[in-house]
Amino acid sequence: MKFRIQRYDPDRDARPYFQDYDVAMGPSDRMLLDALIRIKTVDDTLSLRRSCREGVCGSDAMNINGRNGLACVTRLTDLAEPVVIKPLPGLPIIRDLIVDMTLFFDQYHSVKPYVIDGGPLPEKERLQSPQERVQLDGLYECILCACCSTSCPSFWWNPDKFVGPAGLLNAYRFIADSRDQAVNERLDDLEDPYRLFRCHTIMNCVDVCPKGLNPTLAIGRIKELLVRRAV
């Protein structure tokens, strides 16, 4: 099977280049990650992140034939050859398919992704009714792979100022949480021409999310809450 993979070694290369591989797949190779691991047995200098190999850890996000996705849940049979593989767009490349995720995680941490409850520590767990818990479906499943944020043109231009779809989805995950007491502070923080309002509903994020989540919907809900609060 034919692959064209973007390579970059900061010690040797002035700029990234493409390397072609033609490697026979084994009988158990199903997913793109299997293929990349097989390529690595031929050329151990190819660097990529991977861990769970089942779409749970979010570490093998990359640009595959022009679309962001997780190598481990991308079927080889669905890919046109040569399979063109690049690192996630818009973030600094450390080496080969490995990008520096600092900006992405800075934005994630900026939304305070944890339950805030100013009160005294309760004796027992903070309970939720099944109805309250259901509000978090479609939000809590985010694995922070960054497929969405690095496909978003607004995030490419302003990764330091725009929270991006992943961060905003997670911001809404806590706004929607019945146990959280900081909704107003959270909305104040997002009411900003860059942090929230750089989203122009381009929907690239929804298109690529490997977990089938809908950041645009979550962003719309935040905007709606801001409007409701204003009237």
Add this chain to the structure above:
Amino acid sequence: MGRSAGQSMVEFIRSHGAAHREQPAGAGEASLARVARLDGQANGEDVAVVRDEIQRAMQAHCGVFRFPDLLVQGVEKIRALGDRVARSGVTDKSKVFNTARIEALELDNLYETARATMVCAEARKETRGAHDREDFHARDDVNWLKHSLWYRDGDRLDYKPVNLKPLSVESFAPKARVY
């Protein structure tokens, strides 16, 4: 569960002050030597090839259903792979995000784990847990209710008793796992 585990950890750390033991002189030398060995290794055997052989040996000789002759052969096979692990190498010598080096270091660990598993499994003449040993189908609490300890130094096998006395709750007697 998670909450009380977290609370116990906080309490433990608070009550233990500076929790680190004094490091012996030269701590870390062994780790640096492993990396230096890899950097200096010329024409080493492919990590991927050796790893594949370890995996195949474990699968064929130490699976869920275990047979005495296969276990004995398995111990030999795994022992024989030791030299190849020690001579394995990587072509990637970069200092930047070198995942080939990580996989080579993992190979050392994989090898020791595989060897401990194989040696202990061969020596244990009973069936316990989810495995089944062809020549000893039953569980034997009289002779084998004990932990296996394998030492790399001297390739030595030892045992230690199972602690059946929890600190704060009633214990219950061990019994066979039946399906």
